[in-house]
Structure formats: structure tokens, C-alpha cells
Amino acid sequence: MxxxxxxxxxxxxxxxxxxxxxxxxxxxxxxxxxxxxxxxxxxxxxxxxxxxxxxxxxxxxxxGLKLFLKETVLPSSANTIIFILAPILTFMLSLIAWAVIPFSAVAVFADINIGIIYIFAVSSIGVYGIIAAGWSSNAKYAFLGGLRSAAQMISYEVSIGLILLCVLVCAGSLNLTEIVISQKTVWYIVPLYPLCLMFFISALAETNRAPFDLPEAEAELVSGYNVEYSGMGFALFFLGEYSNMILMSALVTIFLGGWLPLISIAPFIWLPHELWFGLKVTFVLFFFFWVRAAFPRYRYDQLMSLGWKVFLPLSLAWLIFIAGILVFFVN
CATH class of the missing domain: 1.20.5 (Single alpha-helices involved in coiled-coils or other helix-helix interfaces)
Known part of the structure; x- marks a missing residue:
């Protein structure tokens, strides 16, 4: 009992x-x-x-009320079961990734020692929801949008993985809480500023945000993989996209000391750690908006070239350089 x-x-x-x-x-x-x-x-x-x-x-x-009250239209030629499950899968995966994000030293749902690997696993599964939506709609615009999104997300996950590996080498841990605590002396954005910039740009591509919103390009694909969705199906894709934006912004704060306060701003040291974390996430989200308003959409060949010919070799070179520095000077 x-x-x-x-x-x-x-x-x-x-x-x-x-x-x-x-x-x-x-x-x-x-x-x-x-x-x-x-x-x-x-x-x-x-x-x-x-x-x-x-x-x-x-x-x-x-x-939200408008989308909730709208009729959910199921295309007659679509694979109905997969068509319905695709937005649910995308939305659920955007939520479960938050299980390992630390809001402070004690405010974390699952403080596991392989938090980064968990994030990688969830984000890699996320592409299936978009592929399923594009394929099950049985429409060429949706299918092309799904293919574009799959190629884009897989391409930039490689550079994101290598950039986070650089952080792991510096912190010596896969645990997100320990990675944040390791920045008490100096935030990683100071020695790893180029990596932080590449990570943010890769986050834009990973979340299909402008100027890398090619899977949803209105001028070419009407609305891409979600062109056949209406009502709550469209709302779940919408919620999933913005939840992933906040998630990627939370990961960018890994370079900004996570919940650690900015010591130089003396009047605000009393703020709780969770509020510091929220302020940093909001700061990063502002750049998501600013980039969308300021930059035109990339061509698809430019997008893939940036991922494979620029970010991949640069992030790999940084990983080798950081590992060499640590082995030579620390050991």
C-alpha cells in the first residue's frame, strides 16, 4: 500500500x-x-x-477560435489516416522535446545525462510528420513541399549536430544543465561566436523560417506541405512550427549561458533564473522576426550549397580545432 x-x-x-x-x-x-x-x-x-x-x-x-470552428476538409484522393496523423505527430514531437530543456538549475522535467542526444533523436523524427503530410495529401505542391522540407531539415541537422558537438567537447557533458553550469566563468558565445551565428542560421533552416521557408514558398508551392490542410490540421502544423521556434531559441541560449544572469547588469541580478532564461529566449526570437522582415527568400540551390559547402566544412573544422586546442593545452 x-x-x-x-x-x-x-x-x-x-x-x-x-x-x-x-x-x-x-x-x-x-x-x-x-x-x-x-x-x-x-x-x-x-x-x-x-x-x-x-x-x-x-x-x-x-x-485559434476561427481555426477550431472551421471545417476539416479531407481530400478525396488523400490517404486519410496518415493525412490526419501527420499534423498530430508534428505537434506532439514539438512538445516532447521540451522535457530536457532546463529553465533553471532545478526547473527541468527530465534532467537526463544524454539530453543533447534526446534532442537530436526527437528533431530527426520530426521530419516524418512533414513528409507524411506532403505524401498523404496526394497533391504535387504538397509533395514537393514535403521533399524540400525533408532535404532541408536533414542537411542542416548535420551542421547543427557538429556545432553542438563543439559545445559538448568544451563542457565535457551531454547534460544540458551541466553545459549551462560550465559557463559560469564565460559564456560560450565569446570564444565560439562564429559557431553561435552558424547555429542560429541553421535553426532558421531547421524550422523552415524565412529566408529559408522554401517548403512553404507561397510564390512557388502555394503553401507547400500543408496546402491541403484546414481547420485544426493546419492549426497543429502552425503550433508545431512556432513551438519549434521557441525550442531552437532555447537551444541558442546554450551559447548565452542558459539561465545564468548577466553579472555586469547589477540592478537586475535579483531576477529569478527562469526569468533570465525567458528574457534570453525572447531576445533570440526577436532575431527570427527581424530576419523574416529584412531578408528575401533564398533559391533552393543556394540553400543546399550553404548547408553542405559552407556550414558543414566550417563546423567540422571548428570541431577539430577545438578538440586539438583542448587536448594540447588542457591535457
């Missing part, structure tokens, strides 16, 4: 922890869309959403 009661309380604690991560994340995703529209409107000298609620604060709720 004691064992059963302990298991019950452990189970309830885990459920509460899951909702403590998922609910704020969904709210953040909803208002991230509003923040993007406001930031881009400001950059283009517009006002952005202002009608629904005070200064447009209820616009994300109105958009």
Missing part, C-alpha cells in the same frame, strides 16, 4: 509538471504569433493587429 501511494503521488506530480510546461508553452506560442505581427508591422511602418481586444491582445484567441 505504501508503494502504491508513493507511485500515485509520483504520477500526479509528473502530470502536474507536464501541464506546467505545456500550458505556458501553448500560451507563449499563441502570443508569439501576435508579437511577430507587431514587430514586423513596426519594421514596415504599420500598426499590426489592433481590432480584437486592447491593442490587439485578444487576436491570437480569435485566430
Amino acid at each position: 505504501i508503494f502504491q501511494s508513493e507511485f500515485f503521488f509520483f504520477f500526479i506530480e509528473r502530470i502536474i509538471s507536464i501541464f506546467a510546461i505545456i500550458l505556458p508553452l501553448l500560451i507563449a506560442v499563441a502570443y508569439l504569433t501576435l508579437a511577430e505581427r507587431k514587430v514586423m508591422a513596426s519594421m514596415q511602418q504599420r500598426r499590426g493587429p489592433t481590432v480584437v481586444g486592447a491593442v490587439g491582445l485578444l487576436q491570437p484567441l480569435a485566430d
Whole structure:
């Protein structure tokens, strides 16, 4: 009986922890869309959403309600089961990756010693949802979008993996919490600034964001792999994309000391670590918006050339260089 009661309380604690991560994340995703529209409107000298609620604060709720009430259209020629499961898979994978992200030294759902490998595994599976959506729609634009996304995500995962390997070599651990703690003396962005820049650009490509939004290129593919989706199917793809944006921004903060405060800003040292983490993620997300407003879309050959001919050899050279420096000077 004691064992059963302990298991019950452990189970309830885990459920509460899951909702403590998922609910704020969904709210953040909803208002991230509003923040993007406001930031881009400001950059283009517009006002952005202002009608629904005070200064447009209820616009994300109105958009979500609209998509929820819309009819879900199933194409007659589509593979119905896979067509329905594809957005669910994409959305679920965008959530479960957050299990190993540390918000502070103690605020992490699963503080496992192979956190980086877990992130790699989840992100590599994520491409299946988009491929499934493009193939099951049985439409040429959707299929081309799925193929583009698969090639793009696989290509840039290689450079992302090598860049994170450089961080692992410096930290000496696969545990994300230990990687953050290892930056108490100096943040990794100082010695590894080129790698941080390459990681951010690779994150843009990994999340299919402008200027690498070729899988959804409206001028060429209408809307790419999600062209046949409507209602909640489209909403799940939308939520998954923005959740992945926040996830990649959280990984970029690995170079910015994670939750560690900026000591030089004395008046703000009292802020809790979770708030420091949130401020850094917000700072990185701003650059996602800025890049979308400032840069035109790449050609597909330019995208693949950047990934395979520039980022891959550079990240591999940095890995060899860092490993050599550490072996020569540390050992």
C-alpha cells in the first residue's frame, strides 16, 4: 500500500509538471504569433493587429477560435489516416522535446545525462510528420513541399549536430544543465561566436523560417506541405512550427549561458533564473522576426550549397580545432 501511494503521488506530480510546461508553452506560442505581427508591422511602418481586444491582445484567441470552428476538409484522393496523423505527430514531437530543456538549475522535467542526444533523436523524427503530410495529401505542391522540407531539415541537422558537438567537447557533458553550469566563468558565445551565428542560421533552416521557408514558398508551392490542410490540421502544423521556434531559441541560449544572469547588469541580478532564461529566449526570437522582415527568400540551390559547402566544412573544422586546442593545452 505504501508503494502504491508513493507511485500515485509520483504520477500526479509528473502530470502536474507536464501541464506546467505545456500550458505556458501553448500560451507563449499563441502570443508569439501576435508579437511577430507587431514587430514586423513596426519594421514596415504599420500598426499590426489592433481590432480584437486592447491593442490587439485578444487576436491570437480569435485566430485559434476561427481555426477550431472551421471545417476539416479531407481530400478525396488523400490517404486519410496518415493525412490526419501527420499534423498530430508534428505537434506532439514539438512538445516532447521540451522535457530536457532546463529553465533553471532545478526547473527541468527530465534532467537526463544524454539530453543533447534526446534532442537530436526527437528533431530527426520530426521530419516524418512533414513528409507524411506532403505524401498523404496526394497533391504535387504538397509533395514537393514535403521533399524540400525533408532535404532541408536533414542537411542542416548535420551542421547543427557538429556545432553542438563543439559545445559538448568544451563542457565535457551531454547534460544540458551541466553545459549551462560550465559557463559560469564565460559564456560560450565569446570564444565560439562564429559557431553561435552558424547555429542560429541553421535553426532558421531547421524550422523552415524565412529566408529559408522554401517548403512553404507561397510564390512557388502555394503553401507547400500543408496546402491541403484546414481547420485544426493546419492549426497543429502552425503550433508545431512556432513551438519549434521557441525550442531552437532555447537551444541558442546554450551559447548565452542558459539561465545564468548577466553579472555586469547589477540592478537586475535579483531576477529569478527562469526569468533570465525567458528574457534570453525572447531576445533570440526577436532575431527570427527581424530576419523574416529584412531578408528575401533564398533559391533552393543556394540553400543546399550553404548547408553542405559552407556550414558543414566550417563546423567540422571548428570541431577539430577545438578538440586539438583542448587536448594540447588542457591535457
